[in-house]
Amino acid sequence: MSVIEQSYSPAVSAQTRPIFERVAHVIPEVEWPIHAPYVAEIQRLKRERNAVILAHNYQVPEIYHTVADIVGDSLGLAMEAARTDADVIVVCGVHFMAETAKLVNPEKTVLVPDLRAGCSLADSITGADVRLLRERYPGVPVVTYVNTSAEVKAESDICVTSGNAVKIVKSLGAERVIFLPDEYLGKYVASQTGIEIIAWKGHCEVHERFTGNQLRAYRQDDPGLVILAHPECPPDVLAEADYVGSTQGMSSYVERMRPARVVMITECSMASNVSANFPEIEFVRPCNLCPHMKRNTLPKVLESLQKMQHEVIVDPEIAHRARVAVQRMLDVA
Ligand code: 13P
Ligand code: SF4
Numbered sequence: 009m010s011v012i013e014q015s016y017s018p019a020v021s022a023q024t025r026p027i028f029e030r031v032a033h034v035i036p037e038v039e040w041p042i043h044a045p046y047v048a049e050i051q052r053l054k055r056e057r058n059a060v061i062l063a064h065n066y067q068v069p070e071i072y073h074t075v076a077d078i079v080g081d082s083l084g085l086a087m088e089a090a091r092t093d094a095d096v097i098v099v100c101g102v103h104f105m106a107e108t109a110k111l112v113n114p115e116k117t118v119l120v121p122d123l124r125a126g127c128s129l130a131d132s133i134t135g136a137d138v139r140l141l142r143e144r145y146p147g148v149p150v151v152t153y154v155n156t157s158a159e160v161k162a163e164s165d166i167c168v169t170s171g172n173a174v175k176i177v178k179s180l181g182a183e184r185v186i187f188l189p190d191e192y193l194g195k196y197v198a199s200q201t202g203i204e205i206i207a208w209k210g211h212c213e214v215h216e217r218f219t220g221n222q223l224r225a226y227r228q229d230d231p232g233l234v235i236l237a238h239p240e241c242p243p244d245v246l247a248e249a250d251y252v253g254s255t256q257g258m259s260s261y262v263e264r265m266r267p268a269r270v271v272m273i274t275e276c277s278m279a280s281n282v283s284a285n286f287p288e289i290e291f292v293r294p295c296n297l298c299p300h301m302k303r304n305t306l307p308k309v310l311e312s313l314q315k316m317q318h319e320v321i322v323d324p325e326i327a328h329r330a331r332v333a334v335q336r337m338l339d340v341a
Contacts (some may be wrong), residue, residue: 012049012310016041020048024074031073034284043070046306050075053313060094061309062109064101065255066275066301071100073284075309081256082108082154083169083341089113090338098312099320100304104130106320107158111331112338118320121308125300129155129240132210133189138163141186145206150186151177152333153193155212158322160188161330167337170239171254174200179340192216196239196246212240214298218273220244226271226292233292236261237273245273262286275301 014020024044028035035043047070054061054075062085063076072079078088082105089097089109096117099106102125110118138150138160152164153173161167168176170193177185177197185203187194189210198205218241226233227248236258237249246252251261258272259282271292272278279291311317322330 012045012307014045014049016044020044023048027074031069031284033287034069034073034280039070043074043306046310047074050306050310050313053310057096057313057316058094059096059098059313060092061098061100062089062105064105064301065259065281066277066298067100067281067304068277068302069280069284070306071304071309072277072281075306076100079281081169081171081254083171083254084256085109086112086154086169086334087338087341092116096313096316098309100309101125102127102130102298102300103320104155104157107322107330108154108334110320110322111158111161111327111334114324114327114331117316119312119316120318120320121305121312122303123318125303127155127300128213129153129190129210130157130160133160133208135159135163137208138188141188141206141208145186148184148186148206149180149182150188151180152188153190154334154337156189158326158330161333162326163329164188164333165336166340167333169254169337169341171256172337172341173197173239176337176340177201177203190240192242192246193239195243196252199243214275214296215240215245215273216242217296218242218245218294220248222294223248223273230269230292232269234265234267234270235273236270241273249273258282262289277301 028040060077063072063079086108090112098119106120150164154167154169186206189208191207194205194207235249236251269290275298276295279293283291
């Protein structure tokens with residue numbers, strides 16, 4: 009457990025007031041006295057440790073808008089991790105994101121608030137599986153989604169994220185590629201590029217729950233509703249969407265197009281985080297939660313900084329090969 013010595017004193021209230029004002033639209037005022045002492049202490053410890061907090065777009069608003077220094081999708085977080093000059097990087101996301109940050113920053117301390125924050129896609133495949141596929145399809149390039157372990161990345165030619173998968177697969181100039189492990193993202197890439205995809209049957213446990221029927225029902229109820237969907241969704245869902253893109257892509261779409269009413273077919277916190285910046289836009293909010301992303305809480309972030317836990321370590325030989333696949337992606341991206 010984290011030890012929090014400060015209470016919601018007048019000093020903490022005054023110090024955190026400007027932060028609360030940024031999130032007043034998404035965090036009820038009655039909850040602020042609970043969050044504020046953690047926010048104040050985390051901010052202090054970040055300075056003391058020269059630490060930076062990277063938060064994925066699915067983090068709860070009280071992490072995303074109050075203590076995070078950099079927010080974004082998997083690609084944005086990987087790029088920012090490669091750029092930071094902090095000594096310590098706390099990744100509020102899931103384990104593969106922290107591993108990616110470690111791969112591009114081998115000399116820095118990378119921490120995760122909860123080691124159990126995994127991912128159904130990353131859990132669906134091992135390095136041995138990739139070696140078997142290479143034997144079965146000799147010479148076919150292996151493209152791996154970043155939602156994988158470092159061990160799987162190490163067996164791959166290049167990584168992709170949802171934000172650059174189409175661009176990177178096209179850049180290979182191959183007629184067919186092995187695309188791992190997200191079957192639906194692979195199908196989406198095939199539909200956008202015409203390139204033959206040899207897919208794996210991995211799925212995101214959050215996005216696979218959406219259905220085309222659900223989206224058609226939204227449209228019927230509200231023909232003006234703009235539907236944005238993440239490419240981890242099944243093909244019949246993507247067929248109904250007005251826009252398909254990464255979490256950052258969806259966020260940028262809202263900023264650019266300012267739809268009156270919008271639904272984001274993705275994880276639940278995404279709409280809360282984007283809506284904080286656009287109070288005039290109405291967000292329809294189906295709530296599919298990612299249980300892994302939700303393992304991160306303000307008390308665990310504080311504990312992570314207090315005890316410098318849980319450090320992400322990657323075997324140097326695996327890290328070396330995995331880094332090559334990630335760096336190739338960053339070079340193309
Ligand atoms: P993004 O890279 O689009 O943020 O997606 C990461 C993820 O885990 C989606 O489920
Ligand atoms: Fe993995 Fe899906 Fe959770 Fe993203 S939302 S971390 S793909 S389980």
